[in-house]
Amino acid sequence: MPGVTELWNLVIMEPMLNLMLLLYAVLFNNFVLAIVGLTVIIRLLTFPLTQKQIRSMKAMQDLQPELQKLQKKYAKDREKLSAATMELYKEHGVNPMMGCLPLLIQMPIWIGLYQSIYQALGSAPEQFVVLSQRLYHTIPFMHNLAARSLPLNSQFLWLDLGRPDPYYILPILVVGVFWLQQKLTAQPAADPSQAQMNRTMQMMMPLMFGVITLQVSSGLAVYWVASGALQIIQQGMTTGWSDIAKALPSGLPGLPTREQAGKDGRGKKKH
Amino acid sequence: MPRIRIKRITLVALGCLLPLLLVGAVGCGARAAMGWSSPILEDGILYSGSKTGQIYALDVETRERIWAFPSEGVLAGIYSSPVITDESLFFGSYEIEVSSFLIFQNQKIEGKAYALDLANGQERWHFPTGGSEDSEPFLGTPALGDGLAYFTSSNGKLYALDVETGSRRWEFETGDEIWGGPAWSDGTVYVGSADKNLYALDATTGAQKWSFTAGGAIYCTPWVDSELVYFGSLDNNVYAVRADDGEQVWTYATGNWVWATPLRDQDTLYVASLDHSLYALDAANGQLRWQAQAEDMITSPPAIADGKAFFSAHGDGVYAVNADNGAELWHYPSEGVLVVLSSPVVADGSVYVNADDGNLYVLDAETGNLRWEVAPGGTQ
Numbered sequence: 130m131p132g133v134t135e136l137w138n139l140v141i142m143e144p145m146l147n148l149m150l151l152l153y154a155v156l157f158n159n160f161v162l163a164i165v166g167l168t169v170i171i172r173l174l175t176f177p178l179t180q181k182q183i184r185s186m187k188a189m190q191d192l193q194p195e196l197q198k199l200q201k202k203y204a205k206d207r208e209k210l211s212a213a214t215m216e217l218y219k220e221h222g223v224n225p226m227m228g229c230l231p232l233l234i235q236m237p238i239w240i241g242l243y244q245s246i247y248q249a250l251g252s253a254p255e256q257f258v259v260l261s262q263r264l265y266h267t268i269p270f271m272h273n274l275a276a277r278s279l280p281l282n283s284q285f286l287w288l289d290l291g292r293p294d295p296y297y298i299l300p301i302l303v304v305g306v307f308w309l310q311q312k313l314t315a316q317p318a319a320d321p322s323q324a325q326m327n328r329t330m331q332m333m334m335p336l337m338f339g340v341i342t343l344q345v346s347s348g349l350a351v352y353w354v355a356s357g358a359l360q361i362i363q364q365g366m367t368t369g370w371s372d373i374a375k376a377l378p379s380g381l382p383g384l385p386t387r388e389q390a391g392k393d394g395r396g397k398k399k400h
Numbered sequence: 401m402p403r404i405r406i407k408r409i410t411l412v413a414l415g416c417l418l419p420l421l422l423v424g425a426v427g428c429g430a431r432a433a434m435g436w437s438s439p440i441l442e443d444g445i446l447y448s449g450s451k452t453g454q455i456y457a458l459d460v461e462t463r464e465r466i467w468a469f470p471s472e473g474v475l476a477g478i479y480s481s482p483v484i485t486d487e488s489l490f491f492g493s494y495e496i497e498v499s500s501f502l503i504f505q506n507q508k509i510e511g512k513a514y515a516l517d518l519a520n521g522q523e524r525w526h527f528p529t530g531g532s533e534d535s536e537p538f539l540g541t542p543a544l545g546d547g548l549a550y551f552t553s554s555n556g557k558l559y560a561l562d563v564e565t566g567s568r569r570w571e572f573e574t575g576d577e578i579w580g581g582p583a584w585s586d587g588t589v590y591v592g593s594a595d596k597n598l599y600a601l602d603a604t605t606g607a608q609k610w611s612f613t614a615g616g617a618i619y620c621t622p623w624v625d626s627e628l629v630y631f632g633s634l635d636n637n638v639y640a641v642r643a644d645d646g647e648q649v650w651t652y653a654t655g656n657w658v659w660a661t662p663l664r665d666q667d668t669l670y671v672a673s674l675d676h677s678l679y680a681l682d683a684a685n686g687q688l689r690w691q692a693q694a695e696d697m698i699t700s701p702p703a704i705a706d707g708k709a710f711f712s713a714h715g716d717g718v719y720a721v722n723a724d725n726g727a728e729l730w731h732y733p734s735e736g737v738l739v740v741l742s743s744p745v746v747a748d749g750s751v752y753v754n755a756d757d758g759n760l761y762v763l764d765a766e767t768g769n770l771r772w773e774v775a776p777g778g779t780q
Contacts, residue, residue, distance in 0.1 A: 261674040276616035276635035
């Protein structure tokens with residue numbers, strides 16, 4: 130499907146790639162700052178969507194005690210449990226799909242961002258020459274910027290951002306951030322089998338991303354960590370930091386402890 | 401309830417597949433290192449790097465492979481074209497060393513400079529001999545002169561090695577990576593670096609004579625004649641500077657990066673650009689004579705023979721144009737896609753093309769018709 134690919138590159142990938150190049154030049158020729166900068170911009174652009182998603186998830190989580198009551202009440206009748214659960218959602222104006230829909234809408238943006246990082250950091254000549262076809266050569270300002278900036282400096286601390294992390298620090302960070310993200314966005318389960326499935330999901334997703342981080346450019350892992358951290362910060366600012374403190378094994382410095390979190394009014398605030 | 405359960409199962413499956421989908425998605429438009437070695441032909445024997453990671457010698461009369469290096473296993477990619485003397489063949493490699501522990505796998509990208517026995521492909525020496533900071537990919541085509549073999553490395557260094565032993569005579573470090581090769585002429589070595597400078601060095605000592613700063617990184621091998629040095633840059637320009645002091649004589653702007661070595665034939669300079677065009681310029685003043693358009697980027701210099709310019713264009717096969725006016729004579733293949741990143745070589749009325757699918761295509765230079773094809777390094 131060359132037509133679809135070209136359209137995708139034209140509308141999604143190339144604007145992101147060129148914006149990233151601009152950010153690289155503005156942010157002291159530092160590619161990590163450019164990745165973080167672009168992630169922040171994308172987060173700001175998708176803020177209304179992500180905000181809706183977070184609030185929807187929070188509302189679902191707040192219904193957890195009532196769901197558990199229903200589970201006890203209809204422990205032996207799954208059909209009635211299902212109907213009562215849907216009724217409960219309807220009653221509180223919660224749409225379970227609202228947690229997924231904004232995520233699906235954002236997917237093309239994340240993939241485009243991911244592709245542009247991969248393209249910009251191409252360490253093999255085959256990848257690098259393709260970069261020439263993605264830059265805005267016809268805009269004099271962007272042409273001069275590219276000529277000045279390329280090749281991008283891919284060194285950051287111990288990392289060559291075009292290659293996997295040789296010390297496995299980023300994969301561990303990716304697993305940690307994704308695990309916390311999963312924990313915070315966990316949907317309440319309607320029955321024990323769903324709860325088990327949720328737990329499996331919470332473990333599998335971070336591990337999958339961790340394993341993939343072992344194989345791909347560390348620049349992509351930087352993006353995953355930055356994106357995940359921003360998601361957690363946004364969630365903390367929207368629903369209160371107490372949820373994050375509760376999710377962590379024993380809290381982190383600067384965050385409230387579990388006991389404090391339990392007393393924190395914001396943690397129980399309904400949206 | 402069963403309806404919801406199916407949805408949950410689907411979500412779990414999608415969640416686990418999502419990372420794989422993401423990784424798969426970035427595959428569009430990019431590919432792993434495979435190399436694009438341009439072949440050379442000498443006394444009926446063709447030498448080239450294969451797409452499967454071997455340097456080979458092929459008898460074009462019998463179409464039989466004489467030897468391949470390494471005889472067992474493969475290198476990750478060969479970007480350098482082979483350079484030969486009566487006894488030896490020199491090339492640089494791009495190699496990937498994989499170390500793994502349980503599911504953990506670490507890839508180290510490195511490379512070496514090699515000298516082989518021309519007759520049988522046996523290794524004579526390689527550089528560096530041990531794992532060191534010098535073990536970075538050697539992508540550029542080497543140059544020979546003054547009893548030395550000059551190799552460039554991605555670590556930004558130019559090495560002058562003894563042609564007989566491979567021992568290092570001197571090295572010169574630039575400010576960034578070097579992917580193009582050096583050029584030797586009359587006791588001077590010229591090399592371009594991604595630090596945007598073209599350097600002229602004393603060929604026997606490595607002492608810098610002069611440097612010229614371009615507007616962008618330099619990834620191409622310079623072309624040198626007795627008076628001028630020609631090279632392209634990522635600022636889209638091709639430059640002509642004086643060989644003795646580096647003073648700029650002229651510059652010409654194309655529409656995209658000039659990646660390939662400019663090639664001078666008599667008073668014409670042929671410049672391939674990633675803007676999909678082959679330019680023919682007046683070598684003395686840079687005035688445009690003609691421009692031939694392909695459908696994709698041109699990553700390697702043309703071959704000039706019998707009044708024709710033959711060139712390849714990434715996913716657009718091979719073109720033959722009139723060398724006097726750029727008029728298209730033929731295009732191969734007329735239908736379908738053939739990816740070629742390296743230069744063709746022309747001899748005895750045949751055009752030899754090292755294509756990306758691993759095959760060597762041999763075309764009729766007059767008509768562009770396929771004469772024969774062979775997979776010298778084994779099919780991919």
